[in-house]
Amino acid sequence: MECTVRTEGPYTIVALSGEVDLYYSPKARENILLHLNKKCNVLVDLSAVSYIDSSGVASLVEGFQLARSNKADFGLVGVSHAAMQVLQLARLDKVFPIYSTVAEATANK
Amino acid sequence: MATGATNEPIIAIDNLVAHYGKRKILDDVSLTVNRGEVMVIMGGSGSGKSTLLRHLLGLNKPTAGAIRILGHDLTKINRKEMYKLRREMGVAFQGGALFGSMTVGENVQLPLREHTKLDDNTIRIMARIKLEIMNLAGFEDLMPSELSGGMLKRAALARAVIMDPKLLFFDEPSAGLDPVVSAELDELILRLRNALNITMVVVTHELESAFKIADRITMLDQGKVIFTGSVPEIRASTNERVQNMIHRRPRTEDVDTEAYLHRLTGQRPQA
Numbered sequence: 001m002e003c004t005v006r007t008e009g010p011y012t013i014v015a016l017s018g019e020v021d022l023y024y025s026p027k028a029r030e031n032i033l034l035h036l037n038k039k040c041n042v043l044v045d046l047s048a049v050s051y052i053d054s055s056g057v058a059s060l061v062e063g064f065q066l067a068r069s070n071k072a073d074f075g076l077v078g079v080s081h082a083a084m085q086v087l088q089l090a091r092l093d094k095v096f097p098i099y100s101t102v103a104e105a106t107a108n109k
Numbered sequence: 110m111a112t113g114a115t116n117e118p119i120i121a122i123d124n125l126v127a128h129y130g131k132r133k134i135l136d137d138v139s140l141t142v143n144r145g146e147v148m149v150i151m152g153g154s155g156s157g158k159s160t161l162l163r164h165l166l167g168l169n170k171p172t173a174g175a176i177r178i179l180g181h182d183l184t185k186i187n188r189k190e191m192y193k194l195r196r197e198m199g200v201a202f203q204g205g206a207l208f209g210s211m212t213v214g215e216n217v218q219l220p221l222r223e224h225t226k227l228d229d230n231t232i233r234i235m236a237r238i239k240l241e242i243m244n245l246a247g248f249e250d251l252m253p254s255e256l257s258g259g260m261l262k263r264a265a266l267a268r269a270v271i272m273d274p275k276l277l278f279f280d281e282p283s284a285g286l287d288p289v290v291s292a293e294l295d296e297l298i299l300r301l302r303n304a305l306n307i308t309m310v311v312v313t314h315e316l317e318s319a320f321k322i323a324d325r326i327t328m329l330d331q332g333k334v335i336f337t338g339s340v341p342e343i344r345a346s347t348n349e350r351v352q353n354m355i356h357r358r359p360r361t362e363d364v365d366t367e368a369y370l371h372r373l374t375g376q377r378p379q380a
Binding site: 021022025026029053054055057058059061062085086088089090091092 | 225227228230231234235238239241242271272273300301303304305
């Protein structure tokens, strides 16, 4: 798994790629929570995620919960088909704000 | 029929022979299970289904033959490798096998606490996600004895998939359940496979369930594989024992007089 961070407009984009599994999800979690603790608005880019397991999904849930506590924005962007199937299984596609692009998220802000 | 299978074998069984004492239970069983496939093992009582499952789990050593799972030869694997391999495998046992002294949530979390160093909050959320998927949201604080049969099966399934295994074994998912709950569990099995691409081996003697979830079915009879194929292929099979099984016809067996008398009297007939 790769995890890169960039700033785009009002958002800090945490971009994950490859397999987000039991071994790598702690790194994804650390990055997501780090920027939320800095009171940033965070979008997690899942467009290059080939696989995400429930530990990865749990990290996203933790991020969303922390963002709500901080009154910050949190969303998912460019969710890959593989990631969407896992989100749909747990009906979390109806819970997270999901955007096709960062521009769409910015327009909805 | 379900979809999503590819041709790379996750399980390869070659000429497996197994005994309990002198009694041969599995006789020259060969079988492959492909990635993402739901393979249903069917057969009557005493056909060898459970023994085959025990061998696939590495609980029994075969008398002869080979079993490869996720690239590991189970007849040659050492204890450390087997421990590692088991992290990739989930098992939902027939009776649930939940720990009666732990809550449902604690049972589901247990493999993560035993095998990972994930944050406590992550573990709790992961377990709750799995309970949500199994329609058991809000039941995490109950004890297993407070659950119905169908809920126990679903809780056991939640624990079996908590580590997101590559391979799931499910022993008799429908046993003891009413038809509606059984159908719901079948749906759940297919949703899990489709979303997580888990390869599944399901042991059952419930025809309706088998026909709904299987990509392929292997039928065992007296320890031998008498059929492996898709649901349409099993329906079209001309094998009498296969047809007896799928049409629920009782077996008619010829009686070997000498052998029968020997079993009853313990004595060989005099020459």
